Amino acid sequence: MTIAPNGASRDALQYQAMRDIVERIQDNVPGKLEITTEGIVHDKLSPGGPHELTAARVSRRLERVMPEGLLAHTGTPDVEDIARGVLRHPDVIVIAEKDMEVEDSFDPRSLLAAIEVVSRSNPDNGWVGKMRDYPLLGIPVYVIFDPRTGEGAVLSDIHPTASGPRYASRKDFVYGEDIAIGDWTISTDGLPRYA
Structure with missing residues (x-):
């Protein structure tokens, strides 16, 4: 749910005010807050078991095939582009x-x-908002796992459009298939689904 006005004409002071609000209230609200190109988004529920288990399994599988010096990190801190006025928290980052x-x-x-594991309470944040914001931030590969459906997508090849940067390539997958994330291939077998 977006809880702040559209940020199309947002200046540095407006972004800092939103950043201060997020920092001040984050510990007192359930779920997580992020600043997007649309405003402040609140994912109301804290991630549950299937969400966290998916992130952990994907992280471990990636780290088994990646070279030394790279991590598939879960946790904090966020990723932030102050100039664009965006503060996001991917579930896993390479x-x-x-x-x-x-x-x-x-x-x-x-x-x-x-890498994003779609939230049960706000699936549009993963499928719409982050799909819009991540190419804007220059993140070359974005992977979505959706425990609601047991499907996902790997997006890559950022290209300019009239609406801003977008991913040009999309490879959909169903749980159980092997997928390529950048230069590394992992299995999606055994990932949990929401009940």
Whole structure:
């Protein structure tokens, strides 16, 4: 659910005000808050077991096939592009260890991939909002896992459009298939579904 006005004409002061609001109230509201190109989005429910288990399994599977020095990181901090007024929290990020040596949010341009496990309470955040924001932030690969349906998509090849940068390539998959995330292939077998 978007709880702030459209940010199309947002300036640096407006973004900082939204950032301050998110920092101030995040610990007192259930779920998580993110700042998107549309405003502040509130994912009302904290992720449950199937969501967290999917992120953990995908992270582990990726780390088994990636070279030393790369991580499939779950957790904090967020990725942030202050100039674009966007603060996002992917469920898993593929990033070099050296690019994690920062005090604040990660630079989204340092990510090799962002992975999202679709939320039961706000699926449009993964399928619409992040699909719009991640190419804008320069994240080269975006992978969506949807435990509601047991399907997902790998998006890549950012290209310019009249509406801003978008992913040009989309490869849909169903759970059980092997998928390529950048240069690495993992199985999607055994990933949990929402009941």
